[in-house]
Amino acid sequence: MxxxxxxxxxxxxxxxxxxxxxxxxxxxxxxxxxxxxxxxxxxxxxxxxxxxxxxxxxIDLDELASQSHIRYICVTSVDDGVIIARYPIDRDAVEAVVQARIDEVIEKHEARELGSGLEVKLMGGPR
Structure with missing residues (x-):
């Protein structure tokens, strides 16, 4: 039993x-x-x-990436937590060039549209 x-x-x-x-x-x-x-x-x-x-x-990968000397734009799926793309940026690029590149990546991945579920953020490099 x-x-x-x-x-x-x-x-x-x-x-x-x-x-x-x-x-x-x-x-x-x-x-x-x-x-x-x-x-x-x-x-x-x-x-x-x-x-x-x-x-x-x-281990917090976002924290490690923020301390990196390499700067890049990261496109992440918020729902899945998966990195879709990374775009390296020149270390000495001025803020206007970096912001223009971020806007270009947002347009490419259509991340501004409601319900896209994508997050675009600048990672690494000096703050």
Missing amino acids: LIRPQTSQTLTQCWYTRIHQPVTRKARGEGGMLLSVCRHCQRAIHSHGGKSWTLADG
Whole structure:
């Protein structure tokens, strides 16, 4: 005869989707980073802009990229968390040239359209 335990262990939603959602309370940490706890798995999570949240106890690839000496424009799918394209930029480029290149990439990927699910941001290099 099998005896069924009283409690059943299930996997949380974020285990399947890898998308963590913060609880209502958020705190601001060093460098403007948002800190919270995932409402599903109760683990510490953080975010740079509040759009996508990652586990706080792992390697943060966005933080590593922001400390890089190589500057590039990164096109990311917000829903999947996948990098679609990277466009390197000259290190000594002036701000007007960089902004023009960002606008060009946004137009190319049609990232301004509502529901595109794409995020275009400048990564690496001096701030």
